[in-house]
Amino acid sequence: MFIEIEPDSAIPIYLQLAQQIMEGIAREELAPETPLPSVRAFAADLSMNMHTVNKAYHYLEEKKMIEIIPKKGVFIHKDAVRSATAEEKIRMEEELRPILAEALCLQISREELAAMIEKMVREIREGSK
Amino acid sequence: MFIEIEPDSAIPIYLQLAQQIMEGIAREELAPETPLPSVRAFAADLSMNMHTVNKAYHYLEEKKMIEIIPKKGVFIHKDAVRSATAEEKIRMEEELRPILAEALCLQISREELAAMIEKMVREIREGSK
DNA sequence: CAGTTGTTATACAAATAATAGAACAGATTT
DNA sequence: AAATCTGTTCTATTATTTGTATAACAACTG
Incomplete structure (x- = not known):
């Protein structure tokens, strides 16, 4: 690693x-x-x-x-990969909130946001920087 | 406000x-x-x-x-609502990265993630907590 | 002129971040 | 059995960040 x-x-x-x-x-x-x-x-x-x-x-x-x-x-953790609890989802939403506010100001479309997310998921999966 | x-x-x-x-x-x-x-x-x-x-x-x-x-x-700012620069997009991607890593561990599907984003965008637009 | 503006400077307290060394007690290895 | 390794705990120090507090400055506004 x-x-x-x-x-x-x-x-x-x-x-x-x-x-x-x-x-x-x-x-x-x-x-x-x-x-x-x-x-x-x-x-x-x-x-x-x-x-x-x-x-x-x-x-x-x-x-x-x-x-x-x-x-x-x-x-x-034995259950490190698991289904999120309701509480975990709420925390995640709160973390997303300020980023999304900025994205709205910067007129990032839903499609572009989805593309950015796909890109970062790919980078995480690949372990690339 | x-x-x-x-x-x-x-x-x-x-x-x-x-x-x-x-x-x-x-x-x-x-x-x-x-x-x-x-x-x-x-x-x-x-x-x-x-x-x-x-x-x-x-x-x-x-x-x-x-x-x-x-x-x-x-x-x-006169251009507070504008098109994001490449640099601004990169910064935003870096902010998304740790949240997405957690989302992957918590097995949040693309559909559910999209739903969470829609929810938070709606809350921002409504000004609700 | 008086009031308001953001700016700057200094000061202080509290919390956070990071390092450092030492000791403890249980687990593992030799 | 002894040595080593484990996370834990304790104390300590330094630097940075956060938040408050006063005061003064210079420019704009009424």
Whole structure:
């Protein structure tokens, strides 16, 4: 799994890490039950602090995307790929909202928006940047 | 224009304000050239600090959604409703990316995603929460 | 002239982000 | 059994972001 962190991004590095792991799950490169590196090993590999990796892990655990088993290790959640709950859909809608408001101002048509989404889904699936 | 700020939200209040103004533009309640309240008046109205409103204004100015004319006032940008540039589309795609990764994990179908988008667009257009 | 405008400067408090080192207790490996 | 590895917890420090607070400036408006 290739992780690429941009230190100067406006997005905190713990979030970048969490998002890229989630992309790995989405593209099924990281299947359920797959073990993730230990916080120390991952931190060393990515040249960051153990606590930063730990924060990314707990962010993903909160989203039920990974399972943290103390003293054992961290694994992709058994139900990482699942049907969204009503609550999860509402949260997603709220995240979409400001982006859609901007899209309306910028006169992005439904067709073009659909095309942008297809493009990004393809990139996630391919693991390309 | 009704603005509702949630002080305990994870989203900074200056961003909440900026996003709700952008929604007002998207729903054409705030037409180009329309004046916005002064930083002081708006801050008093929303019970927040002048600098916080100022920060929201500059965020929107950066996005070319409003025009700040020193010593005169703040107005909805003449071209607030316009065709997106290539750069603007790329930024929007990058914002969509982590949401789509989660949507893939949560097995949101293209049809359901389209329905969610239609729902949020409708809510923005209606100005409902 | 008085009031309003966005701007700038300084200051402060709180929260967040990131790093650092150490220790703990349970699991695994040798 | 000993050594190693695991996530956890604790304390600490630094830097940045967020939000509030005052004050003053210069230009525009009534």
